[in-house]
Amino acid sequence: PVSQALAGQHWLITAGPTREAIDPVRFLSNNSSGKMGYAIAKAAQRMGAKVTLVSGPVSIDVPAGVSRVAVVTAEQMEQAVMQQVSDADVFVACAAVADYKPAAIAEQKIKKNAKTMEIKLIKNPDILQQVGALKNKPLCIGFAAETENVEYYAKDKLQRKNLDMICANNVAKKDIGFDSEENELVLYCKNGDSVALDQNAKYTIASDLVSEIKNRFF
Numbered sequence: 001p002v003s004q005a006l007a008g009q010h011w012l013i014t015a016g017p018t019r020e021a022i023d024p025v026r027f028l029s030n031n032s033s034g035k036m037g038y039a040i041a042k043a044a045q046r047m048g049a050k051v052t053l054v055s056g057p058v059s060i061d062v063p064a065g066v067s068r069v070a071v072v073t074a075e076q077m078e079q080a081v082m083q084q085v086s087d088a089d090v091f092v093a094c095a096a097v098a099d100y101k102p103a104a105i106a107e108q109k110i111k112k113n114a115k116t117m118e119i120k121l122i123k124n125p126d127i128l129q130q131v132g133a134l135k136n137k138p139l140c141i142g143f144a145a146e147t148e149n150v151e152y153y154a155k156d157k158l159q160r161k162n163l164d165m166i167c168a169n170n171v172a173k174k175d176i177g178f179d180s181e182e183n184e185l186v187l188y189c190k191n192g193d194s195v196a197l198d199q200n201a202k203y204t205i206a207s208d209l210v211s212e213i214k215n216r217f218f
């Protein structure tokens with residue numbers, strides 16, 4: 001650590017996409033690279049926190065001093081988070097969890113015989129909403145990746161998921177968000193405050209976010 005600003009705190013962070021199997025060789029997923037979540041984990045660790053990173057499949061090295069729990073599906077991510085959450089002071093949900101998963105996983109590879117095919121999807125658990133509903137919940141920070149009505153949807157999630165802060169990014173903007181090196185965020189707090197973190201490298205945005213959380217809530 002380069003500072004002890006977060007010494008004694010345990011930060012639980014989710015990152016990356018989840019994968020939901022269709023058959024033994026196929027899955028549903030999304031474009032999340034995990035870069036933002038990993039940058040937050042690194043920033044919190046460098047400020048002295050104990051950091052647990054629950055990560056979907058990504059190709060990034062674990063930051064030094066961070067303990068990673070590797071998962072694949074939303075259900076596995078939910079289990080890993082629920083196992084750790086009672087010990088966490090801060091929960092940052094940065095993962096792009098698949099909202100739906102196939103209702104059934106085909107046992108064998110699906111053959112391309114039919115001209116059309118349908119996959120029935122069912123809803124995955126909402127991990128952040130579950131944590132936000134806990135009686136002894138940690139400080140809860142969510143993300144809202146939106147392509148339109150960013151502020152409206154972000155504030156809706158802040159309320160609905162019972163969060164302390166939500167970090168909104170407009171993933172329709174070029175050069176920021178999914179799989180890019182830079183990001184820009186607007187933070188909306190439970191008390192009505194908002195803070196803009198202008199476009200910058202993901203690690204810079206992550207450090208500013210972690211400092212903002214520390215200064216506001218601790």
Ligand code: C5P
Pocket residue numbers: 014074093094095096097098099124125126127128129141142143144145157
């Ligand atoms: O997918 P949605 O826009 O609702 O995501 C908002 C926030 O909720 C994000 O912080 C995301 O990590 C979290 N989330 C979750 N479990 C889900 C869906 C979203 O923890 N199944």
